[in-house]
Amino acid sequence: MFRTFIYNSNITYIKRGFCERRTVLNVIKKGDVGEKVSVQGWVKSLRKQKDLTFYDINDGSTVKNLQIIVQDKSHGKINVGSSVRADGILQKSPKGQNEVNAENLVLIGGCDLNEGYPFAPRKKYAPEYVREYLHLRPQTRRFGSLLRVRHGATVAFHKYLDQIGYVCIQTPIITSNDCEGAGEVFKVVPDNVDLLKSMVKENVPLENGFFDKKSFLTVSGQLHLEAAAHALQKVYCLGPTFRAENSKTRFHLAEFYMLEIEKGFLENLSELLQTTEDIIKKVTVSLLDTYMDDINVCANENMDFSWIDKPFNIITFTEAVDILNTKLNKPTSSKGGLLKEHELLLTEYFNNRPVFVINWPKDEKPFYMKEIDDSNVAAFDLLVPKIGELVGGSLRENDFNKLKSKIPDNSNLSWYLDLRKFGSVPTGGFGLGFERYIQLILGIDNIKDTIPFPRWPHNCEL
The missing domain is CATH 3.30.930.10 (Bira Bifunctional Protein; Domain 2)
Structure with a gap:
């Protein structure tokens, strides 16, 4: 039994009962114990204990992180900052919070902290420093x-x-x-001078040629x-x-x-x-x-x-x-x-x-x-x-x-x-x-x- 969704003329088949992908916010607030879920996001912190690895991930839907438990330590390439997908069973932590016991953890995009990533885990930075990395802020x-x-x-x-x-x-x-x-005001002038020359009208200054008058950003x-x-x-x-x-x-x-x-x-x-x-x-x-x-x-x-x-x-x-x-x-x-x-x-x-x-x-x-x-x-x-x-x-x-x-x-x-x-x-x-x-x-x-x-x-x- 399949459901069909049409988007941009491409047909995707989704099987009923398939593990539906959820946001971290949705899993934290509305997830039921025993439910099979799939979430994706970025690793904010991790810690290892015996044969278990605990990942806190966040997908931007909430300030709260979701804990992912993995039964082994074989995910060595997954660092803080990496993007991942986790599939598993929802359960309660000892503190009564929703967490995922992962059956599968997939690395989507790695983050090598030794290659210049500017934000170390659990460290606070001054706004002036963070502002130097607007694309990562x-x-x-x-x-x-x-x-x-x-x-x-x-x-x-x-x-x-x-x-x-x-x-x-x-x-x-x-x-x-x-x-x-x-x-x-900032004046609006096309950067292409040849374009302006081809458009300019008689008695109109070249820099005003596009609109035939001075134009500004509002x-x-x-x-x-x-x-x-x-x-x-x-x-x-x-x-x-x-x-x-x-x-x-x-x-x-x-x-x-x-x-x-x-x-x-x-x-x-x-x-x-x-x-x-x-x-x-x-x-x-x-x-x-x-x-x-x-x-x-x-x-x-x-x-x-x-x-x-x-x-x-x-x-x-x-x-x-x-x-x-x-x-x-x-x-x-x-x-x-x-x-x-x-x-x-x-x-x-x-x-x-x-x-x-x-x-x-x-x-x-x-x-x-x-x-x-x-x-x-x-x-x-x-x-x-x-x-x-x-x-x-x-x-x-x-x-x-x-x-x-x-x-x-x-x-x-x-x-x-x-x-x-x-x-x-x-x-x-x-x-x-x-x-x-x-x-x-x-x-x-x-x-x-x-x-x-x-x-x-x-x-x-x-």
């Missing part, structure tokens, strides 16, 4: 846990936003505008989300953004991910603040409920999530400056914004709870933010402990004439003005730094250790 226990938490956060953001009626929009990575206007999907919000009302994106700034701090990357939302018919900044707070709290609670084992592996020991049950603080920019000048003795002015030092001091001042700083001087913020008077805009930064700014957002200027007077020259944003001509509505939204959020919930010091393959000035490995 996912194999370490801590970074494997981080990748699962990062996946969990991605799913949780999508799931929660879907539940509250937001539509996911895939905004472009290649764009003709610099949303923030700071000039920190710094934000916000402007495109505004276009979608004028039709779908509640929209968001979660994707890569790029900043060409010469910063090597522990908070900056040249390529990072942003969660951005935009909501139409939004006239009140307080509503946007509440939405921001709710999203962060709901997603964090979901992660703590689902990924606690992985969080415990890669988070700092003194993580404090008490802020989840408390309302975020709200102060104006003017009040923030006053606190820094008079109460914290860290003089600053209303010009130049807040330094990272100031941001961290403010969260400490509010007992390590997140704080919204609202109503910023308009000279400190981009052109698209809505004016509330001659000097200030309806904007906010959300500051969080040990990270500083996590989220930046605002109401958007929906007055056609005001926006037209503020749009930078040669910005290619006539289409953006059209949104204020044809069925215009007030909108607002925010951008949340995804990697900084991972730093927040795991207490990770350096943002380079929150993303699989980090890029920063002078470093673009792999």
Whole structure:
């Protein structure tokens, strides 16, 4: 008796009752004693005792390892790091945990520790050292846990936003505008000069030949989300953004991910603040409920999530400056914004709870933010402990004439003005730094250790 599965037009026959291959997570949680199972993964540790060899294997489905018992010591080529397949009978260990008494252990890919494998078993390494081996870093226990938490956060953001009626929009990575206007953009130019020469049009500079205009890697999907919000009302994106700034701090990357939302018919900044707070709290609670084992592996020991049950603080920019000048003795002015030092001091001042700083001087913020008077805009930064700014957002200027007077020259944003001509509505939204959020919930010091393959000035490995 056979079952037939069709995949890519190739037919595979699987006999009923055949030993089905399982994930380590499935075997640990749902395996029944006496069941015949087949698992595959990588050896994380091994030890030999008389005529038995004990292998701990992991396939990436969980932070926990599965113990495989082999009845002899004849598997000398199987070292830590090797990939294997184990077929055998599920049983309970003396501690009551599921383990496999292997009838068959197959070496899939060897790992000779003497040929330069950088991670010795049972040894801990500093993040700076592990970062030197980006292609092998996912194999370490801590970074494997981080990748699962990062996946969990991605799913949780999508799931929660879907539940509250937001539509996911895939905004472009290649764009003709610099949303923030700071000039920190990467220009997109084909590497093939002959191709460019064959495409260039009259009066178009050679370097602009492919699109007939300057084109960049996006710094934000916000402007495109505004276009979608004028039709779908509640929209968001979660994707890569790029900043060409010469910063090597522990908070900056040249390529990072942003969660951005935009909501139409939004006239009140307080509503946007509440939405921001709710999203962060709901997603964090979901992660703590689902990924606690992985969080415990890669988070700092003194993580404090008490802020989840408390309302975020709200102060104006003017009040923030006053606190820094008079109460914290860290003089600053209303010009130049807040330094990272100031941001961290403010969260400490509010007992390590997140704080919204609202109503910023308009000279400190981009052109698209809505004016509330001659000097200030309806904007906010959300500051969080040990990270500083996590989220930046605002109401958007929906007055056609005001926006037209503020749009930078040669910005290619006539289409953006059209949104204020044809069925215009007030909108607002925010951008949340995804990697900084991972730093927040795991207490990770350096943002380079929150993303699989980090890029920063002078470093673009792999």
